[in-house]
Amino acid sequence: MPEWIITIVKILVIVFGFVMGVASLLTLVGDRKQSAKIQNRIGPNRATLFGLDIQFFKNLGISHFIADGIKMVLKENTIPNGANKFLHGLAPSLVFLPGLFGWAVIPFMDTYCTGDITVLANYQEVCSGEEKRYFQIMHMEVGLLYAFAITAISVYGAAIAGWASNNKYSLIGGLRSSAQMISYEVAIGLSLAGVILVYGTLDLNEMVRMQGHQMWGIVPMWGVFVQPVAFFMFFLAGMAETKRAPFDVPEGESEIVAGYITEYSSMKFGVMQLGEYAATVFIGSLVAIMFFGGWQVPFLYGDGFHFGTPTGTPDVAVPYALIVLLRIGSMVIKTLFFVWLQFMMRWTLPRFRYDQIMTLGWKILLPLGLANLVITALLSAIF
Amino acid sequence: MPVLTINGTEVEVDRGTTLLKAAAVAGYEVPHFCYHPALSSPANCRMCLVEVEGAPKLMPGCYNQVNDGMIVHTESDRVKRARKAVLEFILVNHPVDCPICDKAGECKLQDYYFAYDAQESRMRAEKQHKVKVYPIGPRVVYDGERCILCTRCIRFCEEITGTGELTLADRGDKAEVRTFPGQDLDNDYSLCTVDVCPVGALTSRDFRFKRRVWLLTSTDSVCTGCEMGCNIHLDHFRNTTERYRPRYNPAVNDYWMCDDGRLSYKALNEGRLEHPMLNGAQATWHTIAGAAASKLAAVIEKNGASSVGFVISPQATSEDLFLAKMFAETAIGEGVRLFINGNDPGSSDELLIRADKNPNRAGARLVFGGLDGVGDASALADALEAGELEAVYMMGTELGAARGRVEAGLDDVGLFVLQAAHQGGVLLDAAHVALPAATHAEKRGTFVNCDAVVQTVDQAYPPNADALPDWQIFMKVAGAMGHKLPFTFLRQIQDRMFEASEAPEPEETATEEAPAPAE
Amino acid sequence: MARTINVVPQERVPKTFWEKSYVPEIMRGLAVTIRQFGRNTFSRKENRDTFTIEYPESGTSHYPERYRGRHRLMLREDGQVRCVACMCCSTICPANCIHIEAGEHDDPTVEKYPAVFVIDELRCIVCGLCVEACPCDAIRMDTGVHMQPRFDRTTAFHARDEMMSRGGLSLATKGGRDAVNEDYTW
Numbered sequence A: 001m002p003e004w005i006i007t008i009v010k011i012l013v014i015v016f017g018f019v020m021g022v023a024s025l026l027t028l029v030g031d032r033k034q035s036a037k038i039q040n041r042i043g044p045n046r047a048t049l050f051g052l053d054i055q056f057f058k059n060l061g062i063s064h065f066i067a068d069g070i071k072m073v074l075k076e077n078t079i080p081n082g083a084n085k086f087l088h089g090l091a092p093s094l095v096f097l098p099g100l101f102g103w104a105v106i107p108f109m110d111t112y113c114t115g116d117i118t119v120l121a122n123y124q125e126v127c128s129g130e131e132k133r134y135f136q137i138m139h140m141e142v143g144l145l146y147a148f149a150i151t152a153i154s155v156y157g158a159a160i161a162g163w164a165s166n167n168k169y170s171l172i173g174g175l176r177s178s179a180q181m182i183s184y185e186v187a188i189g190l191s192l193a194g195v196i197l198v199y200g201t202l203d204l205n206e207m208v209r210m211q212g213h214q215m216w217g218i219v220p221m222w223g224v225f226v227q228p229v230a231f232f233m234f235f236l237a238g239m240a241e242t243k244r245a246p247f248d249v250p251e252g253e254s255e256i257v258a259g260y261i262t263e264y265s266s267m268k269f270g271v272m273q274l275g276e277y278a279a280t281v282f283i284g285s286l287v288a289i290m291f292f293g294g295w296q297v298p299f300l301y302g303d304g305f306h307f308g309t310p311t312g313t314p315d316v317a318v319p320y321a322l323i324v325l326l327r328i329g330s331m332v333i334k335t336l337f338f339v340w341l342q343f344m345m346r347w348t349l350p351r352f353r354y355d356q357i358m359t360l361g362w363k364i365l366l367p368l369g370l371a372n373l374v375i376t377a378l379l380s381a382i383f
Numbered sequence B: 001m002p003v004l005t006i007n008g009t010e011v012e013v014d015r016g017t018t019l020l021k022a023a024a025v026a027g028y029e030v031p032h033f034c035y036h037p038a039l040s041s042p043a044n045c046r047m048c049l050v051e052v053e054g055a056p057k058l059m060p061g062c063y064n065q066v067n068d069g070m071i072v073h074t075e076s077d078r079v080k081r082a083r084k085a086v087l088e089f090i091l092v093n094h095p096v097d098c099p100i101c102d103k104a105g106e107c108k109l110q111d112y113y114f115a116y117d118a119q120e121s122r123m124r125a126e127k128q129h130k131v132k133v134y135p136i137g138p139r140v141v142y143d144g145e146r147c148i149l150c151t152r153c154i155r156f157c158e159e160i161t162g163t164g165e166l167t168l169a170d171r172g173d174k175a176e177v178r179t180f181p182g183q184d185l186d187n188d189y190s191l192c193t194v195d196v197c198p199v200g201a202l203t204s205r206d207f208r209f210k211r212r213v214w215l216l217t218s219t220d221s222v223c224t225g226c227e228m229g230c231n232i233h234l235d236h237f238r239n240t241t242e243r244y245r246p247r248y249n250p251a252v253n254d255y256w257m258c259d260d261g262r263l264s265y266k267a268l269n270e271g272r273l274e275h276p277m278l279n280g281a282q283a284t285w286h287t288i289a290g291a292a293a294s295k296l297a298a299v300i301e302k303n304g305a306s307s308v309g310f311v312i313s314p315q316a317t318s319e320d321l322f323l324a325k326m327f328a329e330t331a332i333g334e335g336v337r338l339f340i341n342g343n344d345p346g347s348s349d350e351l352l353i354r355a356d357k358n359p360n361r362a363g364a365r366l367v368f369g370g371l372d373g374v375g376d377a378s379a380l381a382d383a384l385e386a387g388e389l390e391a392v393y394m395m396g397t398e399l400g401a402a403r404g405r406v407e408a409g410l411d412d413v414g415l416f417v418l419q420a421a422h423q424g425g426v427l428l429d430a431a432h433v434a435l436p437a438a439t440h441a442e443k444r445g446t447f448v449n450c451d452a453v454v455q456t457v458d459q460a461y462p463p464n465a466d467a468l469p470d471w472q473i474f475m476k477v478a479g480a481m482g483h484k485l486p487f488t489f490l491r492q493i494q495d496r497m498f499e500a501s502e503a504p505e506p507e508e509t510a511t512e513e514a515p516a517p518a519e
Numbered sequence C: 001m002a003r004t005i006n007v008v009p010q011e012r013v014p015k016t017f018w019e020k021s022y023v024p025e026i027m028r029g030l031a032v033t034i035r036q037f038g039r040n041t042f043s044r045k046e047n048r049d050t051f052t053i054e055y056p057e058s059g060t061s062h063y064p065e066r067y068r069g070r071h072r073l074m075l076r077e078d079g080q081v082r083c084v085a086c087m088c089c090s091t092i093c094p095a096n097c098i099h100i101e102a103g104e105h106d107d108p109t110v111e112k113y114p115a116v117f118v119i120d121e122l123r124c125i126v127c128g129l130c131v132e133a134c135p136c137d138a139i140r141m142d143t144g145v146h147m148q149p150r151f152d153r154t155t156a157f158h159a160r161d162e163m164m165s166r167g168g169l170s171l172a173t174k175g176g177r178d179a180v181n182e183d184y185t186w
Ligand code: SF4
Pocket: B094, B095, B096, B097, B098, B099, B101, B102, B103, B104, B105, B107, B108, B109, B110, B146, B199, B200, B201
């Protein structure tokens, strides 16, 4: 099969199958049903599916969600008087697309090995055949930088949306979102500096491979164990980047209507929303990759389970196909878990005040990140 | 001059001043119904009772005059009890149908009730019923039940207009205000009785039920009905003018204004030119200014400035006229033929109504340094008929009797630019370029009245649709023709204008002789 | 009858280090939401905390007496509209959704009536202030009928006659409860 067909298939499966699937499922289950349960409500349970009056489907609320989607597409697209039509139309894609582009470098599994795999005593897997990158859309040495370079663009989307709407609330929302996102870019960057120091690479897949190592033969070398502070910082700042509660001052509906999305309707609004969900999923996957071993399953290597230092033959041999499935499943489940966690945070915490957000970003996370970086550098110089 | 003490404050006032006015000087308001500063005092309502030390009974403050050494109390318990009693007495037969009363919100009885009475009715018998919705005149409706028989309206017709149509008929609790047999309350100032009526007994047929007064916002303005320029409160709601009320100015109109002027507010809302129009099609200011400029420039290029007729309007403010002058001089050029349109003269009287039905001819005269050599509307028609004009640039749509001839003549000119607040019927159809202007409710400016009193109008609300103040339009068109008129704010125009005309600047507000007692 | 309000000044409790770091507190918060989620999802119906009452299955019998439903305009004895177009309701309406145009009534004792009276239900926030403001008991929201979902916006404007069709007689008498007191002797 030519390379480009494979790429297209990968894009379709990952972006449309996984990301969009998860993102849209989240709008339903995460945002509606789950929040309803948490708040002692029932949530959507009325609409029937294709007229089938089955209580189970009604309770799931799936048809509500489909109807919502259809509604989004069919609704009137209004552009306020005096808005800059071009920029107003451009902004949603600027918010939405970066969240998708970032997925190009996310590995869902290690390279696919056509030959046999031997696991060395230093936990490295050596492939005797060809290594094919079936589970990552695009391999990039500087994948991490790419991911953040691309996602940082979405701040333009929010700022432009705020400005182009010709509405004071939108403008305030746009300003808030740019201030917030720029502040937290700094924290994210600093928290990652420590991680990069430890793993010594920017290649995301390489990073995950490194996390297959075991410390003292028992604890996997996951980011969360070697860089716990960075994990907290990254998770916090990442949530702030998605502009969702408790960091949703840019929308702040009690103060500024809906912030920079105030003047958006129909599918443009839908795309804005979807962009936020996609960003949530993206942050979830990054947390999984950098701090929780990505596709790694503890003790599972290319040829099976090794407990303790690998000796050449696995303690429990596992067929390669199953290993592939296990690893993909591991990645997906970890991602979903962190997405779920972000949602729980959203329904648990009240919105930060604007000054609190700034204090957290500049006065707490920034010094913390610097300290973390210095200490990590010292430690890695010593060991 | 007598010196007296009012509530402990010593004041010195002229001999012959009433206690009520003296109290106003001392800073105390004495409630009153029948007293009106411009009318005589019959002292029949007893609301203004004050306590004078040494006098056995309370005295009506609106009638009794000051004496040297008097000690007066206007807020003592006795006075307060008396006020309460008077109000209760007035309210015995009052219907208190405030929900359907147009006066509610600006009613003296309501205000005083809340301030001085504020108790539940103790009246248990059926109230005396009288006439409701009585058409006492063509523009005024009378409600006998609400009338508190203060006779202000009667005295107005006797003392101010001298027409004396009204009187009190019947007696006791059957008394009502009536016209003399065979007469109607139809003098030219009849709607002023609605203003002087302290309650909702007299209502204006025009304003009746139209809007609750508490929804109105009031802006100080000037009536444009004739060159008297009566000072008005321009009451508006959601960018629509809903009524005029006279505003006290002793130098011009005192407390009054005529009915025609009062109803002239309707023109502010009707038949407005809303958008710039280019050959009958809606355009934007950007395109229209360029189009007007190039067309005008083409005519001037071809036939010279003397083929352009520039028509100014005596309805425009002085600032607009000043800009019109600058526009004519710079953008059109030397030799332009000047005309002035405007409403035809009408009736006049001794009181307020003046024959010239335009508010600012005097201002035009000042700005243009006299109007000699400026033809009127019929001169414009003559010039059109003689084929002397290739282009006409006209402010306003008031043409008077010459309207028909001008309209016919305009069909033949190569370029007709209409800059007006109104469509002017056929004029809009004839216009190649139509520029929507703001009315005097929608901009600030000054008018000069027949007695050379310079008066300002305030902006009540933003211009309707695409309209702009005339001076801004002139600047736009002149700018598009390459002549930049150097103004940004109205203030700059005024500075330049008063410098040029040596006219005195208007005083900030109408001179209110301190402290005038409330109406 | 002045009411006394006791103000007890509260000491500010200084935060501990862990509280300031938020982390344990966030954990506790998460525990609460997760517990609630679990209880409302997995336990048996009667053990759930859900307090949603489902309409229309549940009927309206549990509604409080003063539930605010769709508006109605009350009637006079002769079936005419009771409203006198005083516009107190449209003045107080925080949503500016009541549009009234007053007309001159043929009967001089009635004098003023609403020639046009429209409530825009899409704007109405069902606050009930209009009912409070009405001096004539002419508008009520005691129908118990919900605001309805609709396919066409134009149907959301309730015209006078439609609201009158839900109307009824008011018990209030002109001039107040005991306007004419029979027991009163001169
Ligand atoms: S006159 Fe005054 S008190 Fe009497 S009904 Fe009218 S508003 Fe009410």
